[in-house]
Amino acid sequence: MSFSLDDLARIIRTRREATEEASYTKSLFVAGTPRIAKKFGEEAVETVIAALGEDKQALAGEIADVLYHLLVLMEAREIALTDVLAELERRTGQSGLAEKAARGKPS
Ligand SMILES: N=c1c2ncn([C@@H]3O[C@H](COP(=O)(O)OP(=O)(O)OP(=O)(O)O)[C@@H](O)[C@H]3O)c2ncn1[C@@H]1O[C@H](COP(=O)(O)O)[C@@H](O)[C@H]1O
Numbered sequence: 612m613s614f615s616l617d618d619l620a621r622i623i624r625t626r627r628e629a630t631e632e633a634s635y636t637k638s639l640f641v642a643g644t645p646r647i648a649k650k651f652g653e654e655a656v657e658t659v660i661a662a663l664g665e666d667k668q669a670l671a672g673e674i675a676d677v678l679y680h681l682l683v684l685m686e687a688r689e690i691a692l693t694d695v696l697a698e699l700e701r702r703t704g705q706s707g708l709a710e711k712a713a714r715g716k717p718s
Pocket residue numbers: 622623626633634635636637650675676679
């Protein structure tokens with residue numbers, strides 16, 4: 612399997628040039644960030660519900676919906692996947708617990 616989130620982000624970007632009639636993604640761009648953020652939130656809640664159930668295939672489907680809507684949201688707000696990955700890479704230098712412990716400490 613060679614398909615990546617980067618490939619999906621690219622497909623989503625191309626839909627900026629599509630028509631609303633031909634593209635669900637374009638219809639989200641036209642509706643704007645509040646609508647996209649709401650869809651992302653709905654899909655996240657559906658993922659939470661699926662995570663509490665036994666059906667792993669259904670959960671994978673909800674996670675796919677979340678990732679797609681997150682990438683649409685990122686494109687709408689011009690957040691590049693590479694920038695998010697750079698932030699995640701930066702965080703690999705420290706464990707989550709160490710980062711949490713360092714938070715809010717007076718310098
Ligand atoms: N991965 C996805 C993807 N995942 C989910 N969805 C859509 O997200 C929507 C999910 O919304 P819901 O389940 O809430 O269903 P709904 O009631 O139809 O949605 P609303 O009316 O509330 O907006 C559905 O219309 C799905 O088809 C996606 N739509 C597009 N993609 C990818 O984006 C590409 C471009 O799609 P278009 O922009 O439609 O050409 C596709 O080839 C896919 O690769």
